Amino acid sequence: MGTTAIRAVDGITLTIEAGEFVALLGASGSGKSSLLNLIAGLDSPTSGKVISDGQNLAQLSPNELAKYRRRKVGMVFQSFNLIPRMSVLANVELPLRFAEVERRERLRRAQSALERVGLSNRLRHRPAELSGGEQQRVALARALVNEPGILLADEPTGNLDSRTGAEIMDLIARTNAARKMTVLLVTHEQAIAEQYAERLVLLGDGRVVADGRNAKAMARSDA
Amino acid sequence: MKLSDSLDLAASNLRQSMLRNSLTTIGVAVGVASLVAMLSLGVGLQRLASRRLKTSGLFDTVVVSSRRDLRSFNREQEIKGPSPLDSPDLDEAARHRIEKLPGVLEAYPDQRLVTELRFGTKPHLTMVAGLPFSAKDNDGFEGMQGRFFFSPTAPEAVLQKNFAAELLDRPSGKGEVTAADVAGPLLGRQLVMRFAERTAANAGAESVSYSVVSRELPLTIVGVTDLDPDSLRGAGRARVFVPEALLESLHTVESFDSRDASRATSGRLLYTTLIARVAGTGKVDGVEQAIRKMGFNTFSILDATKSLRRFFTILDLFLGIFGSLALTVASIGIINTLVMAILERRREIGIMKALGASDQDVRGLFFAEAGAMGLLGGVLGVGLGWLIGRAINLGTNIYLARQGFPAERIWTMPGWLVGFSVVFAFLVSLMSGLYPAARAARLDPVQALRYE
Numbered sequence: 001m002g003t004t005a006i007r008a009v010d011g012i013t014l015t016i017e018a019g020e021f022v023a024l025l026g027a028s029g030s031g032k033s034s035l036l037n038l039i040a041g042l043d044s045p046t047s048g049k050v051i052s053d054g055q056n057l058a059q060l061s062p063n064e065l066a067k068y069r070r071r072k073v074g075m076v077f078q079s080f081n082l083i084p085r086m087s088v089l090a091n092v093e094l095p096l097r098f099a100e101v102e103r104r105e106r107l108r109r110a111q112s113a114l115e116r117v118g119l120s121n122r123l124r125h126r127p128a129e130l131s132g133g134e135q136q137r138v139a140l141a142r143a144l145v146n147e148p149g150i151l152l153a154d155e156p157t158g159n160l161d162s163r164t165g166a167e168i169m170d171l172i173a174r175t176n177a178a179r180k181m182t183v184l185l186v187t188h189e190q191a192i193a194e195q196y197a198e199r200l201v202l203l204g205d206g207r208v209v210a211d212g213r214n215a216k217a218m219a220r221s222d223a
Numbered sequence: 224m225k226l227s228d229s230l231d232l233a234a235s236n237l238r239q240s241m242l243r244n245s246l247t248t249i250g251v252a253v254g255v256a257s258l259v260a261m262l263s264l265g266v267g268l269q270r271l272a273s274r275r276l277k278t279s280g281l282f283d284t285v286v287v288s289s290r291r292d293l294r295s296f297n298r299e300q301e302i303k304g305p306s307p308l309d310s311p312d313l314d315e316a317a318r319h320r321i322e323k324l325p326g327v328l329e330a331y332p333d334q335r336l337v338t339e340l341r342f343g344t345k346p347h348l349t350m351v352a353g354l355p356f357s358a359k360d361n362d363g364f365e366g367m368q369g370r371f372f373f374s375p376t377a378p379e380a381v382l383q384k385n386f387a388a389e390l391l392d393r394p395s396g397k398g399e400v401t402a403a404d405v406a407g408p409l410l411g412r413q414l415v416m417r418f419a420e421r422t423a424a425n426a427g428a429e430s431v432s433y434s435v436v437s438r439e440l441p442l443t444i445v446g447v448t449d450l451d452p453d454s455l456r457g458a459g460r461a462r463v464f465v466p467e468a469l470l471e472s473l474h475t476v477e478s479f480d481s482r483d484a485s486r487a488t489s490g491r492l493l494y495t496t497l498i499a500r501v502a503g504t505g506k507v508d509g510v511e512q513a514i515r516k517m518g519f520n521t522f523s524i525l526d527a528t529k530s531l532r533r534f535f536t537i538l539d540l541f542l543g544i545f546g547s548l549a550l551t552v553a554s555i556g557i558i559n560t561l562v563m564a565i566l567e568r569r570r571e572i573g574i575m576k577a578l579g580a581s582d583q584d585v586r587g588l589f590f591a592e593a594g595a596m597g598l599l600g601g602v603l604g605v606g607l608g609w610l611i612g613r614a615i616n617l618g619t620n621i622y623l624a625r626q627g628f629p630a631e632r633i634w635t636m637p638g639w640l641v642g643f644s645v646v647f648a649f650l651v652s653l654m655s656g657l658y659p660a661a662r663a664a665r666l667d668p669v670q671a672l673r674y675e
Contacts, residue, residue: 042577042668063581070579081574081672085239097228098579142578 008034009045010206016199018149019180021173023187023197023214031206032186033154039184040073040152041065053149070099074143076172078155080135082127082142088114089123092142099146113141117171133164140171150182151175157192169196224584226591233591240564247553247560248600254550255604255648259640260611261546265539267612267635272531282504285511286333286522287321287497289313310518313494317517321499324513326506331355333496334470335461341415342390349386351416352461353470357500368406369446375468380414381446386462390414406447414442416465419476435476550648553600554655557593561659564592565666572663573671582664589660590653597652601645608644609636 009031016022024032037043038050041057042065050057053072060068069075082091092110101109114120117137127135136156143151153172157165173196176183187193193200194214202210224232237244290310311317321330334353339346356375372379382390387405420436442465501510504525511521565572572585612634620630 037669040577042672063583066576066579066581066584069577075577077672081570081577083571083574085235090235094575095578097232098224098575098581098584100225100228146579 007206009038012203012206012208014201014208014211016182016184018182019176020199021176021183021185021197022199022201023185023193024201024203025187025190025193026203026209027188030203032188032203034206035203036152036154036184036186039150040075041068066098070095070146072149074146074148074151076136076139076143076151076153076156078158080127080132080139080159082135082138084127087124087126088119088130088138091127091138092145095142095146109145110141113145114138116144117141131164132160133167136160136164136168137171140168140175144175147179148181150184152184152186154186155188156185157187157189165192172196224580224587226587229584229587229591230595232588233595236564236568236588236592237595240567243560243563244596247556248596248603250553250556251550251597251600251648251652252603252607254547254553255601255644256607256611257549258543258546258647259605259608259636259644260615260634261542262539262640262644263608263612263634263636264615265535265542266637266640267633268538269535270635271631271633272535282523282525283501283507284523285499285501285507285514287313287330287499287514288495288520288522289493290518290520313497313519317519318494318497320517321497321514324499324510326501326503326510328500328502329355329357330497330499331467332471332494333498334467334475336418336470336475338475339417340463341417342412347386347389349463350461351463351465351470353467354381354464355467355498355500367446367448368402369410369444371446372466373445375466376472377466378440378442378469379445379466380416380442381448381464382409382414382444383462383464384447384449387447402447402449409444409447412444414444414463416440416442416463418473421474421476438473440473550651554651557596557652557655558659560596561589561593561656562662565589565659565663569666569671569674572666573668573674576666576668577672585666586660586664589663590656593652593656593660594649597649597655598645600652601648604648605636605641605644612636 012031012035014035024035026032034043038045038057039052041050041052041060044065045058048058052068055068057065057068082088083094086094089107089110092113093106096106096109111120111123114123117140119134119137119141122130122134122138127138130138136159140156151172156168156172160168169192172183172185175181183197185193185197197214200210200212200214201208289312318330318332321327332353335350337348337350339348340351341347354372356372359371367381369381371381384400384402384405387402387409388400391405391408393400393405417437417439420438422434422436448464499510499514501507507523507525511523514521575585615634616632619633623630
């Protein structure tokens with residue numbers, strides 16, 4: 001706010017391999033969400049490059065960024081961000097509408113995505129008729145319905161109790177493993193990050209403070 | 224995003240804020256209704272003003288006169304054209320030449336004479352005019368009691384209602400006489416017309432001397448018409464009509480006969496005025512030009528009513544502008560509704576962008592909503608405008624009836640106005656959606672997602 005410029009993300013050099021599960025950790029205002037928005041193509045850097053799948057997002061036009069988000073990125077938010085007046089099915093169908101997928105195919109893929117998150121019996125319900133965990137599962141189905149290469153999850157468990165949060169994280173982890181999908185998880189809960197991510201990146205004041213392999217997760221993965 | 228998906232989402236969005244969107248749509252409907260009502264009133268008034276002229280068949284006729292004649296309808300033609308002495312005679316040969324012009328259906332003399340008609344024993348002096356048999360097909364005699372002439376030479380007469388009232392000794396000036404009031408006792412009765420017949424004194428074709436013989440011709444009254452003697456139609460000033468071919472065959476003495484005799488030019492039959500009936504108003508101009516090239520003077524009501532038509536065009540323009548004011552207010556309503564929708568759906572727009580919606584998708588969505596409100600409002604507005612028009616007609620006719628006038632249709636909604644109004648409302652709504660759609664498309668998705 002105001003006229004003072006704040007560098008939300010400053011001088012970060014970070015390379016994430018395809019299929020990696022990376023957790024971005026840090027306190028509020030450390031630049032986690034800003035970095036996520038840059039990678040999602042929702043925001044553009046004032047300087048520098050954001051290269052995703054060989055494309056420099058900083059040089060793309062708004063239309064090209066929309067196309068990038070449509071095809072390559074799926075997003076899950078803390079507050080679910082479902083459209084309340086639409087049914088569960090219509091919410092999951094929405095990215096497919098923007099991708100101009102035929103109606104029948106759209107329906108098939110949306111139903112299949114909802115089946116994978118265990119909500120095939122809730123297709124006609126409105127988001128308000130679902131529990132928080134169910135709403136986040138709908139959001140996850142919506143993020144995955146276009147079969148993106150990158151899943152960006154911004155505090156996906158922030159509004160959920162620990163048991164439901166764990167269910168969601170299990171789903172994300174399973175998807176990462178099954179599809180070799182790159183997952184970038186923003187969280188301030190270190191326990192969750194350590195439980196699921198292969199790599200932990202700690203941000204502070206818009207800079208990378210620490211970046212390393214998650215021994216716990218790696219050990220569990222090896223086991 | 225496909226157009227069908229935009230429309231589908233727009234319909235879903237419009238259903239969401241049903242009351243607000245309905246009120247906005249009603250606003251558009253009222254605007255369109257006002258436009259329709261104003262323009263329909265203009266069209267109705269124009270039709271009312273020209274109906275008599277149109278139905279009398281005057282718009283597709285050209286009056287032809289010789290420049291040798293003393294009368295002329297157009298001073299400009301007299302100044303520019305050849306001198307009267309160099310002008311051709313308006314005779315039978317000229318009549319055939321005019322009839323052969325492209326677009327001319329027939330040419331007949333405009334015959335009329337002031338003469339005495341006897342009904343029973345009582346004589347009445349009035350003007351008798353010849354009517355071509357083709358007049359049977361136009362609506363000039365709308366509401367006539369009885370029938371038209373049996374044949375082009377039948378010794379029959381159609382009376383103007385005021386003359387019919389005079390024959391029956393009905394006093395005039397006590398309310399309006401209708402043809403139905405006076406037709407009953409007159410239809411089928413005899414009327415004797417006295418006239419002066421012009422017969423050639425010598426058998427020679429070039430003879431200029433003639434005799435005048437007084438003749439009588441019994442006529443059967445077959446019809447009584449409302450036709451106003453003071454209407455613009457020249458022949459309308461007559462109060463008795465007989466078949467034109469019959470009148471021509473009587474060789475009645477006309478005013479210019481003595482003039483021709485004194486000039487001793489020819490014994491041929493000359494016409495004062497010919498009426499050329501044209502196949503449609505669109506051909507009147509061309510026919511007039513062709514006849515003028517032949518050296519005659521012409522006159523048509525179509526030409527004379529150009530200023531009248533210009534007046535109604537300007538009237539329609541102003542009525543349209545006033546009608547559009549309400550639609551302008553309605554379009555501001557659309558802008559307001561959509562701007563409110565952007566504020567309410569700010570986060571939703573952010574979500575859509577995060578899910579891959581392009582600026583064009585968002586813009587298209589708001590356009591579709593504006594267009595849907597405009598289209599629906601346009602259709603409703605036409606319906607509402609039609610109801611207003613019916614009410615205006617009903618109210619006006621009740622008032623006219625109380626004042627002793629016949630019913631009139633002052634409000635008319637032509638088919639083109641229905642289509643025009645709906646399309647206009649749609650386009651105005653799309654224009655109203657321009658700003659909100661652009662504003663929605665410009666929203667920064669990160670800011671929009673943060674919006675609570």
